[in-house]
Amino acid sequence: MLQLTGIHKQFAGIPVLRDVQLRLYPGEIHALMGQNGAGKSTLIKVLTGAIPPSGGQMRLAGSESAGEPISAWPESPLAAQRLGISTVYQEVNLCPNLSVAENIYAGRYPRKGLLQGRRIDWAAVNQRARELVARVGLDIDVTRLLSDYPVAVQQLVSIARALSIESRVLILDEPTSSLDDDEVRKLFDVLRRLRDEGLSIVFVTHFLNQVYAISDRITVLRNGSWVGEWPVADLPAPALIAAMLGRELAASSTQRQAEPAFDANQPALLEVEGLGQGGQLQPMDLRLRAGEVVGLAGLLGAGRTELARLLFGLELPDRGVLRVDGQVMAFSNPMDAIRQGLALCPEERKTDGIVADLSVRENIALALQARQGMGRFLSRAEQSALAQRYVELLGIKTASVETPIGLLSGGNQQKAILARWLATEPRLLILDEPTRGIDVAAKREIMDQILRLAQAGMAVLFISSEMSEVVRVAHRIVVLRDRHKVGELPAGSSEDAVYEMIAAG
Template identity: 45%
Template sequence: MSGVLKSFQGVTALDHVTLSVRPGEVHALIGGNGAGKSTLVKVLSGVYQPDAGQLRYLGEPVRFGSPAEARRAGIATIHQETNLVPTMSIARNLLLGREPRGRLGLIDFTAANARAEQILAEYGLRTDVRKPLVTLGEGARQLVALARAATADARLVIMDEPTSALEHAELETLFGAVARLRDEGRAVVYVTHRLEELYEVCDHVTVLRDGRVVHTGPLTGLDRLRLVSLMLGRPFHPVEEAIEPGEPDEPGDEPVLEAKGLTRHHVLDGVSLAVRAGEVVGLGGLLGAGRSETARAIAGVMPVDAGQVTVAGAAARKWSIRNAIRAGVGLVPENRKTEGIVPTLSVRDNIALAALPRLSRAGIVSDARIDGIVETFMKRLGIKAVSPRQPAGELSGGNQQKVLLARWLAMHPKVLLLDEPTRGVDVATKLEMQALLDELAVDGLAILLISSDVAELAGNCDSVVVLRDGAISAQLNGAEVTEDRLLAALAKG
C-alpha cells in the first residue's frame, strides 16, 4: 500500500496510508477505535476501492473491484466472525468450490472427506468431517477457516481479531497454524487488540491512529509502554513501580453503585467496582478490554453468567434494563447514533423518551410537563437547536450527546454510566462536558466514566479501574491517577 486515501461523506478514514508486508512475515496491525484498521482490511480484501494511492501485489499494481477478485488473486481474509456455512459439513466448508469430482462432474464425497481429514490433521484438528460445522467450537471453526485459506494457495492471509473468543488451548493451536503459514513463505496481516499475542506471533507492527500510520517497524526492541503510547498518542514517562489491582481509599459513604463479580464467558471475568455519591470513577483499558461490556452489564443491557449489581443498597433478583432504570441507572452508550439517539424524533421527544411513564397520569401524557422539562435541560446543557421540535438527527454530534444526557438527567438518576462521552465532539463541547461532569458530581450523582483517553480519565476521575481481557488488571486511587501511571497500567503484560 502506498499513499492510500479513503473517505466516507467527507470524513477521512485512511489518510495516505503506507503498508508493506513481505513473504514469510506476520505483520501486526493495531490501533484504537476509529483508527482505520477495518477500513484498511476492506481495501486490501477488495470490499472498498481507495480514493487515491496505489496497491501493489506480487510486485504489480492492482485494483480489486470485489472480494472475489482479491480471493482469486490469492488474498484470503479470515474475519472475527468466520464467514463459513454452519449447516454444511466441515469437509464441504473446507473445500467449498474446490471439491474433488468424479467422471460425471459430481462431487466425490469420499475423496473430499479423506482430503479434509488430512488437511485438518496437519493443523492439529481431528474430528468427523462429515458433521455440520456448527458442531465445532469457535476455536475449531477458526482453524477450519485458516486451513481453507491456506489450502486455497493464498499468498496473503489477513486475520481480523481471530482469537477474541478462543480458549487457551485453542490459542496455542492457532498460533502454531500462523507459524506454519509463515514457515511456508506466506504473508500474514494480523489484526489484534491483545498485546500479549502480538508479541507471541508477530514479527513487525504497524500502528494506526486517526487513519494515519504513526509507526511501522520490527517488534524487537519495541516495549509495551512505547506501543501503547503510540496507539493513544500520549507521551510516556516510566513510573517507578507497577500498579497492581488494589482497594480504593478509605470509603466515606456507602456506595451508590456496587458491582460484584460480573462474569460472562469470553467477555467479563469477575469485574467488581463501587461508585459513591459525588464520585467519578473511571473505567480504562485498551480496545477489547471489556469497558463497554461492563457498562452494559451494569445497565442490564447485557446478561451475565454470574455476579450482582446493587444500587443504593438494593439488588433485584434478576437484573434487567427495566430494573436498572427503575433503580436509577442511566447509560449513555458509546455509539449514540445507533444505540442512543432516535434521529427522526424531535429533540423534545428524544429528551422525554425515558421519562414518559413518570410524566403520564392514567396513560395520558401532559404536554405542558414535557415542555417544561425539555426547556429546563436544553438551557442547563446548552443544547443548540432551531427549536425543541427540530429532528435530533439534524444536530451536531456534540449536541446529540447533550440530548442523550438530558434524557437521563430528566429521570433524576442515582448512577450515570458515560461510555466515551466526548468521542467525536469538538474541543469546545468537550470542555463543556467536562465542566458538566464536575457539576453533576457536586450535585451528588455517582458517575462511571468509560474512556480510551488517558487525559480524560486523569483529568476527571477520583479513581480509575483498568481492565484487560475482561478482568481488572489495576486500580489507581487519588494522587495515583496520572497519565503516566495510567499508561503504565495499560501497557502492563
Template identity: 55%
Template sequence: MTHPHAPPLLAIRGLSKAFLGVQALDGVDFTLRHGEVHALLGENGAGKSTLIKTLTGVYQRDGGTIALCGEEIAPRSVEDAQRLNIGTVYQEVNLLPNLSVAENLFLGRQPMRFGLVDRAAMRRRARVILDGYGLSIDVAAPLQRFSVATQQIVAIARAVDMSAKVLILDEPTASLDAQEVAVLFDVMRGLKARGIGIVFVTHFLDQVYAVCDRITVLRNGRLVGERRAADLPRLDLVAMMLGRELEAASHRLAQPEEIDDSRPPLVRFQGFGKTRSVAPFDLDIRPGEVVGLAGLLGSGRTETARLAFGVDRADSGSVTVDGEKTQLRGPREAVRLGFGYCPEDRKKEGIVGALSVRENIILALQARQGWLKPIPRRRQQEIADRFIRLLDIRTPDAERPIQLLSGGNQQKALLARWLATEPRFLILDEPTRGIDVGAHAEIIRLIERLCADGMALLVVSSELEEIVAYSRRVIVLRDRHHVDVLRGEDVSVERIVASIASESPPSPVPPSPVAEVRP
C-alpha cells in the same frame, strides 16, 4: 524465510481512503514480508478495518499503491482478492454451519468427475488438508458440530488452500479460550514456516507479543510506525496506540472532594462476572463518586458496563444496593433500582431515530412507570423543555425527530433520558465519542455537576485525559480482567498507560477497594 533483496510480499504505500469527507486512511504504508506474522494495531477509528477492506477488495482506494510481490494490484471484489492470493478469516466465522466440513473447504471448487461432484475425493482431500493442521475430525459432519476454534481453523485452511500467499486474520481469537488460542497460534506458526505472510489484527497485547514478528500501529487513519516486536516495549506500544506523549504532564482538571471510604457504598458488586465476557470483579461505588473504567478496546470495559446494568446477565457474584442484596435480572430491574445506562453505540442501542426529542427523553421514565400509566402530554413537555434548557440541547423544538440532531445533542438527549428518571447510579459508556470539542467539555462539566449532586457514576472512556479529569478512582482493565485500581495521586495518564501495558498475568481476583473497608 525472509529474502532481503526480493520485493516484500505485500507493499502498501501512501494508501488513502475517505468516506463522505472523513479521511479514514491518510497516506498509510504497510509492508508484509514472506513468512512473518505482522500485527496491525490501533484503537477505534484507527483505520485497521478500512485498510483490510481495501486490501480484500471490499472498498476501492482513493490513492496510493498496493504491490504484491512487486506487482501492483487493485482487487475489485472478495473473489478478486482471493484470485490474487489474498485470503481473509474474520472474527465471526464466515462459513456455512449447515454444510459438512469438506463442503465448506471446497464450496465453489469441488473436485468433479463425469460432470458431478466427486464427494469421495472431496472428503479424502479435506482429510489430507486438515491433517496438515493437526485436526483429525469427521469431515462429513456438519460444521456446526465443532467448536469455534475448529471452525476458525477450517476457515483458515480454506483461505490458505485457495490463496496461499497473504492471510489476513481479523480478530480471530476474540471468541476463543486460552487453549484454543494456543492451537490457533501453532497453526499460524506452521503457516509462517511455509512462507505465508499473516496480517494479524487483535486487541490482546499478550497475543501480539506471543506470536508476532512485527507490529504496525495506526491511529486516526495515519501510520504511527512499524517496529519489530522484540524491539518495542509494551509501554511504548500502548503509548503509540493511544497517542500519548508520556513526558507531557497531565493534570487533573478538578479535584473531586474527598469522600469517606468508610461510608457504605451505594452499589457493591462482589465477584461479579460472566464467562467469556469479563472475569469476576469487585467494585464499590459511593454516592457522589465517579469511577472511571480504562483499558484498550476489547479489554472488557463495555462488557463491565453492560453487566452492571444487567444488559448481559452475570453468571457469578452478587450485587448489593443500599446494603440490600438484589438480583440484577435485566435492564428493567436495573431501572427500578435507580440505575441508568447510556450505551456506547447510541445509534444502535440508544436513540430511537424517528421519534421526537421529547419522546426520546421521556422513554426511560415512561418505561419505569409502566406503559399503562402514560405521562400526561403537558408533563412530558415540561420535562423535555427543562432538560433541553438544562443540558443546552440545540434543537428548534422538542418535537423534532432526534435523528436530525448532531451527535453531541443526541448524546445530551440520551443523558436527559436517564436524568429524567433521577437515577442514583448512572453508567456512561464513551459519553464523548464522536461529538465536537465544545460539546465534549460540556459533557465533562455535566458529569462533575451530577456527582456533586450526589449521583454515583461509572464512566467508560478511551480518552484518558478525560477519565483522569473527572474520576476519583480509575479501574484499569486488560484482557477482560480488572487488573488495577488507581486512586488519589495515582490517577494520571502515565499510571493508566503503565498499568494497561504491564505484563503481569492478570490475577483472577483483582486488587479491590473492598478489601480495605472490611475489618
C-alpha cells in the same frame, strides 16, 4: 511477497487513508498498528478487494508482471483469494447453524457428476475440510455444527476457511480479542508454523504484549497516514505507543480512592445471597456498595458473563435472593433492572450491542429512551446534545452524531455502546469486557472515567480478561472459577495473587 504504495481511500470525499504503504516479505508476521479509527481495517478491506481504493498500486511476487504493479485491482475478496490473499475479518461471520465443513466451503463447494457444477461433492468437502482443520492444529469432527465448538475453535475454523485457497498472504484483523491466554498461545503456534511454511501474515491487535510475542516487523498508521515500518526489535513499546499517538502516553490522571466505608446500618446498593442458576452458576454471595468498584476475575467460561446476565435480568436465577437497597427484587427482564438503576454494557457488541443502521445519536439514546418509557420521548435535539456530550467525553471518532454507527471503526463502536449505558446515569454499572478492541490511549481514558464515576458514587462491577486492568481499578476482586466463586481479594492485590487463587480453586 506483496507491496502496496500510495494507497488513498475516501468515503464521501472524506479521506480515511492518505498515501499509505505496506511491504510484506515471505515468511514474516507483520503487525499493523494504530489507534481506533486509524484506518487499519480500511487498509485491509482495500487490500483484500472488499472495497476499492481511491488510488494506489499493488505489486505481487510471482505474478505475470513481477515487479510491476498489477493491472487490475482485485474486485472482490474472492478475486483477492485467487491472487493468494486471504482474510479473517475483525467481525467473524461464520454460520453457527452449519457444519464446520460447510462453513469452510460455503459459497465455493467442490462439485462433481455428469452435470458438472450442479452436484456438491460432500465426500470431497468433508475430506478437504478435515485436512484444513488439521493444518490449523484442530482435531474435530467437521460434520458437526460449528456452534457445538467454543469460540476459540470457531476462530481457528475461520482461519482454516481463509487457508482453503492456496494462500500466500494471510490477514488477521483482531483475531485474539475473544480468546484466553491459553487459546492465544495455541493460535500463535499455528501462525508461527504457517509463517515457517513461507506465508506472509498481517496481524492487527490492540494487545501490545502479543505484538512483541509474535511479530517480526511493525507498520504504524496514524489518522489515516503511514508513520513508519520497523523491525520489532527497533521499536520498543514506549516508542510504538508514541508512533501510534504522535505523543507520549499521558500518565493516568485518576487514582483509585480508598474503599467506601461500610455502614452496617445501611443496606448495600446490591446484595445477592446464594444466587445461582442450574449448571450456569453455582450459588454465590456478592455485595456492592455505592462508590465501589468490584472486579470480577476468572478465565474464559468461569461464569463471569453468566453472573452479569443474572444480575441484570437477562437470565432468571433458580435459587437465592437479590436485594437492591435492602429490598428483595425479582427481575423478570432487563427493564426491571434498568428501572432500579442498573446498566449492563455487554461483551458482544455485534450481537448484543449496536444497531448498525441507526445513527450514533440513536444508538447512544437507546437505553435512556427505554428507561424513560414511551410516555416521555427524548426530542431529537435532546438526543443530539446527549450524543454530542458522550462523543466528546469518550473521544468517539465519527464524522457526526448522525453517521450510521456501522460505519465507525470497531473500537469506536465499542465506545458508543459504553456511552449508551453511561447516558442512563446508572447507580450500578456492569461492564463486561469494556475495553476489548479499544486502543491503549482510549483504554487508559475509559479506566479513568470509570474511577471518576465511582468517586461520584456509582457502583461498578468490572469484568475483564486483562488482569492488569482488574487489579488497577478494583477496590475488591471477586474470583470465579468453573462457575463458582472461589474467594475475594482486597485492593492492591497483585495479578499473581489473582492467578494463584484461580489455580488453587
